[in-house]
Amino acid sequence: MTTTAAQTPRTDRPARRRRHSRGVGRGAGPLTYVGIIVLFLIVLFPVYYGIIGSFMNTQDTNSYPPALWPKHGIHPQNYSNALDIVPLGRQYLNSIMQTAAITIGQVLTSVLxxxxxxxxxxxxRNFWFGVFLATMMIPYESIIIPNYLFVTGLGLSDTIAGLALPFLASGFGTFLLRQSFLAFPTELRDAARVDGAGHLRFLWSILxxxxKPTLAALSIYCALSAWNQYFWPLLITTRSEHQTIQIGIGQLQSSDTQDPGMVLAGVVLALLPTLLLVVFGQRFIVRGLTAGAVK
Incomplete structure (x- = not known):
């Protein structure tokens, strides 16, 4: 009886602690959700105003305080005006081809x-891997001139190959996939070797x-980085029909019309692919970046 009495308080303490912790979690829940909603609205507001502003006329966009809704009618002609002043259609296609080439190149070289x-x-092995990681620490501005001289020396100015060539390999992609591959047991490779699978067959058929989650995350990351490039396409291209949509938006902003609604229309066109990638690829980004975190 003495032993039972001594053990009773000891078994009750964890239960009290669990009830206390659950009560604290319930009390903090509403405040947490309110904070998330407020932050979500703050982050979403530029996207909202960009889309709404692309349908405003000059009077609405220049009003004070700023108009949050078209007060003088909706003006979808901002999009057609933007396409007429700058060859955004051709620049849009250039951006798509550049992004596809860079994404495929980086994923392929990173996998190998x-x-x-x-x-x-x-x-x-560790030394060469350190060399790969060291490339991530080199400022991009320090290699822009050597890349420019190399690409122009090959006669690739104003071409998709010139836009994509310096970015076909990535130290970050190699690091990310290496961490993911390390999570696989070596017995998997040994079993494939016993079955007669070579390196390429094991890589493409099994590994x-x-x-897929890590590859999807890397592809989305590469696509977003390539799509948003501005300085390199501006440097390597001279004719507007060979430039990308990011440069086209700058040309809209510096045009003689000075129509903010038209500029926002170009911004929405450039934002749409990246927005779709983030919305539909968010779960792949999270799963891919955490795939090699726990072995």
Whole structure:
């Protein structure tokens, strides 16, 4: 009886602690949701105003205080005016081709490099991997001139190849996929070797399908980075029909019309692909970036 009495308070304490912690969580819930909603509205407001402002006339966009809704009618002709002043259609296609080339190139080179760092018997493997990581620390401005001289020396100015060539490999992509590949047991590679699978068959038939979340996250990251490039396309292209949509928006802003609604129409056209990627690819980004976190 003495032993039972001594043990009773000891078993009751964890239950009281759990009830106390659950009560604290319930009390903080509404405040947390309110804070999330407020932050969501703050982040969403520029997107909302960009879309609404693209349908406003000059009187609405220049009003004070700023109009949050078209007071003088909706003006969808802002989009047609933007397409007439600057060849946004051609620039849009250039951006799509540049983004596709860079994304495919970075994913392919990152997969091959990461596979080599994990599954091939390389000498000084950690040293060469450190070299790859060191490329992420080099300021982009310090290599822009060598890249320009190299690309122009090959005669690739005003071409899609010139826009994509300096960005076909990525240290970040190699690092991300290497961490994902390290999460796979080495016995998987040994079993594939016993079945007669070579390196390429194991990579494309087994390892790559199992790494789809990480590959999707890397593809989305590469696509967003390539789509938003401005300085390199501005430097390597001279004719407007060979430039990208990001430069076209700058040309709209510096045009003689000075119509903010028309500029916002161009911004919405440039924002649409990235917005769709983020909305529909968010879960792939989260799963891909955390795939190699826990082994």
């Amino acid at each position: 490099a990461a596979y080599a760092f994990v599954f091939l018997p390389l000498r000084a 790559t399908p199992l790494s």
